[in-house]
Amino acid sequence: MHPFNNLLMEKERINHIALILDGNGRWAKEKGKSRTYGHKVGFDNIKKIALHASTLNLKALSLYCFSTENWLRPKEEVDFLMNIPISFEKDIEYYKSNNIKVIVSGRKDRIPINTLNALNHLINETKDSTGLILNICFDYGALDDIKNAINEIIKAGIKEVDENTIYSYLSSKDLPKVDILIRTGKEKRLSNYLLLESSYAELFFIDTYWPDFTEKDLDNIIEEYYTRERRYGGIK
Ligand code: IPE
Ligand code: IPE
Numbered sequence: 253m254h255p256f257n258n259l260l261m262e263k264e265r266i267n268h269i270a271l272i273l274d275g276n277g278r279w280a281k282e283k284g285k286s287r288t289y290g291h292k293v294g295f296d297n298i299k300k301i302a303l304h305a306s307t308l309n310l311k312a313l314s315l316y317c318f319s320t321e322n323w324l325r326p327k328e329e330v331d332f333l334m335n336i337p338i339s340f341e342k343d344i345e346y347y348k349s350n351n352i353k354v355i356v357s358g359r360k361d362r363i364p365i366n367t368l369n370a371l372n373h374l375i376n377e378t379k380d381s382t383g384l385i386l387n388i389c390f391d392y393g394a395l396d397d398i399k400n401a402i403n404e405i406i407k408a409g410i411k412e413v414d415e416n417t418i419y420s421y422l423s424s425k426d427l428p429k430v431d432i433l434i435r436t437g438k439e440k441r442l443s444n445y446l447l448l449e450s451s452y453a454e455l456f457f458i459d460t461y462w463p464d465f466t467e468k469d470l471d472n473i474i475e476e477y478y479t480r481e482r483r484y485g486g487i488k
């Protein structure tokens with residue numbers, strides 16, 4: 253079946269929300285604080301929003317936390333961002349007890365070993381959770397992911413692909429397509445995030461900086477989502 257037929261059948265249901273967590277630096281700057289302070293507060297906000305999402309009966313929540321392009325930033329900021337996931341260690345019980353299963357998308361060859369260990373620990377400890385899948389996208393880029401998929405397809409000796417083959421080699425292969433894509437922090441672009449998975453996503457660009465994003469903001473977006481008409485190229 254063509255992948256968008258699935259979407260059409262399930263169009264009333266929200267299966268997957270993806271969030272571009274943007275605006276940490278500007279949020280902090282406006283408060284006279286360092287960009288890294290913004291990243292710390294932004295990171296802490298993940299717990300609250302993930303918990304709220306886990307009550308909404310979604311299958312997955314994807315969070316863009318570090319892009320394959322974010323290495324372009326000053327070393328001090330990159331180092332800080334690279335170390336942030338180590339703090340997930342203290343939250344393992346939180347995710348486990350809320351039945352949230354954590355997975356991680358993105359390159360694994362550039363992340364410091366301590367960070368990789370912390371992420372793997374969280375993944376392992378929550379692997380039996382049956383509720384929300386929390387997809388942490390870290391050193392993730394959609395083009396990098398597509399490139400890997402193509403290389404894997406070549407390695408598997410597949411000579412011709414259909415749409416489903418492509419999807420089945422993406423890091424998001426076990427997740428439903430994105431229904432709602434939200435970017436906080438005023439910018440209106442996708443910045444290399446889940447480009448194929450969001451082919452028919454409803455897009456929301458909101459001014460609120462990520463550290464200020466609340467459960468209510470998410471609820472408001474979902475409310476607006478239900479007023480939109482998804483047509484997938486067809487007509488109503
Ligand atoms: C998002 O906030 C977090 C990352 C990209 C790692 P930014 O750091 O991009 O914050 P702004 O956009 O500069 O305000
Ligand atoms: C996108 O934000 C990446 C993440 C939120 C992780 P950026 O701040 O890196 O994007 P640009 O540079 O404004 O496009």
Ligand code: MG
Pocket residue numbers: 274275276
């Ligand atoms: Mg930004």
